[in-house]
Amino acid sequence: MLAELGDDARVLAGGQSLVPMLNLRLARPSALVDVGRVAALSGISANGTLRLGATTRQVDALRSPLVAERAPLLSDALHHVGHPATRSRGTLGGSVAHADPAAELPAVLLALDGEAVVRSREGERTIAAASLFLGPFTTALDDGELLTELRLPAPPAGARHGFAEIARRRGDFALAGAAVVVAPDHARVALFGVGPAAFRAEAAESALAQGAGAEEAAKLAAAAADPADDPHAPAAYRAKAARVAALRALLAAGVSRA
Amino acid sequence: MPERAVRLRVNGRDLVGLAESRTLLSDFLRHGLGLTGTHVGCEHGACGACTVLVDGRPTLSCLVLAVQAEGAEVLTVEGLADEGGLHPIQQAFRERHGLQCGFCTPGMLVAVKALLDENPDPSEEEIRDHLAGNVCRCTGYVGIVEAVHLAAQALAEDAR
Numbered sequence: 001m002l003a004e005l006g007d008d009a010r011v012l013a014g015g016q017s018l019v020p021m022l023n024l025r026l027a028r029p030s031a032l033v034d035v036g037r038v039a040a041l042s043g044i045s046a047n048g049t050l051r052l053g054a055t056t057r058q059v060d061a062l063r064s065p066l067v068a069e070r071a072p073l074l075s076d077a078l079h080h081v082g083h084p085a086t087r088s089r090g091t092l093g094g095s096v097a098h099a100d101p102a103a104e105l106p107a108v109l110l111a112l113d114g115e116a117v118v119r120s121r122e123g124e125r126t127i128a129a130a131s132l133f134l135g136p137f138t139t140a141l142d143d144g145e146l147l148t149e150l151r152l153p154a155p156p157a158g159a160r161h162g163f164a165e166i167a168r169r170r171g172d173f174a175l176a177g178a179a180v181v182v183a184p185d186h187a188r189v190a191l192f193g194v195g196p197a198a199f200r201a202e203a204a205e206s207a208l209a210q211g212a213g214a215e216e217a218a219k220l221a222a223a224a225a226d227p228a229d230d231p232h233a234p235a236a237y238r239a240k241a242a243r244v245a246a247l248r249a250l251l252a253a254g255v256s257r258a
Numbered sequence: 259m260p261e262r263a264v265r266l267r268v269n270g271r272d273l274v275g276l277a278e279s280r281t282l283l284s285d286f287l288r289h290g291l292g293l294t295g296t297h298v299g300c301e302h303g304a305c306g307a308c309t310v311l312v313d314g315r316p317t318l319s320c321l322v323l324a325v326q327a328e329g330a331e332v333l334t335v336e337g338l339a340d341e342g343g344l345h346p347i348q349q350a351f352r353e354r355h356g357l358q359c360g361f362c363t364p365g366m367l368v369a370v371k372a373l374l375d376e377n378p379d380p381s382e383e384e385i386r387d388h389l390a391g392n393v394c395r396c397t398g399y400v401g402i403v404e405a406v407h408l409a410a411q412a413l414a415e416d417a418r
Binding site for chain 1: 279280282301302303304306309312315316317318320321322323325326369372373386387388390391
């Protein structure tokens with residue numbers, strides 16, 4: 001259907017990002033394809049991998065014991081995604097596909113080495129989180145492709161996580177935020193809100209693998225940020241906030257300070 | 259744009275109205291069904307004034323198309339109290355000065371209903387967290403938080 005309608009059609013899932021854009025006339029698609037009632041696109045299951053249907057509501061993932069057990073980083077992050085009323089309808093896949101630079105879920109997907117499953121008339125393919133987020137509101141999905149599922153591999157043995165976000169008010173988009181997973185010989189540090197898209201701070205990750213403390217890793221992570229001035233905060237403030245968010249997330253994950 | 263029939267169960271009554279596919283649930287409730295208790299503030303999901311319950315969950319009615327709500331059970335502020343009376347949440351807002359101008363109040367009341375349905379004895383932190391998406395420019399929130407505590411007590415006593 002997306003292929004038939006052409007590239008001016010938009011997929012409507014939970015509508016918590018797209019409908020505001022419609023209301024403000026920032027988006028004027030020729031057609032909307034509502035996938036909200038496609039049962040096969042929602043639901044949470046796990047074998048080795050945690051599978052999250054794209055239209056799974058954020059509130060359902062937040063309350064899922066399976067998510068809390070397999071991906072506690074995602075549970076922590078979901079508390080920061082919007083407000084209760086937006087989480088009632090907002091979907092996991094919608095947030096990932098929308099790719100707001102300040103959104104939490106892209107960073108979580110990066111920190112957990114997740115994958116996105118996308119489908120089109122030509123068939124199905126998976127995209128690793130590391131190659132999914134290309135820029136502001138831009139992903140590697142092609143026209144006519146629909147995000148159907150997010151997959152999170154089982155975390156490495158002994159993994160601990162941390163999540164931190166700095167925002168002006170509860171539920172606001174982040175000025176800066178960080179999602180961290182650390183385990184023996186494994187470190188992932190993903191930042192959001194401080195660049196054109198969520199990204200992994202690889203210099204910080206390698207430093208952690210070589211025994212760096214949280215202070216040093218946070219400094220390296222913030223150095224990789226590329227924040228812009230906007231009405232919410234100047235770039236210099238966001239860069240500072242990035243260091244603090246990374247530090248808090250690293251400490252929460254049990255990384256020692258020095 | 260052609261209109262189509264939208265069926266909803268609103269405040270316990272089965273209702274049908276006509277809506278264009280682009281019509282928001284908030285506008286449909288107010289103009290299609292005449293339920294003007296639901297207020298429309300920012301119309302982009304930032305203020306919470308239009309909060310209603312859809313299938314028991316707090317929902318911003320300005321971010322849902324009426325056609326998406328087809329078949330849903332909706333609770334608006336009009337459905338809180340029995341005819342002529344006040345719901346314990348409304349009574350508590352009145353007693354604790356949880357409102358001044360009243361514009362945010364319908365959304366606040368419905369959001370509080372969703373909170374207390376799930377968590378009958380919330381802490382101040384939980385109340386503030388739950389209501390973070392409902393903006394009030396008059397009260398400074400102190401009266402609202404007190405009203406939620408009072409409503410929780412009143413509902414617990416009613417349940418006894």
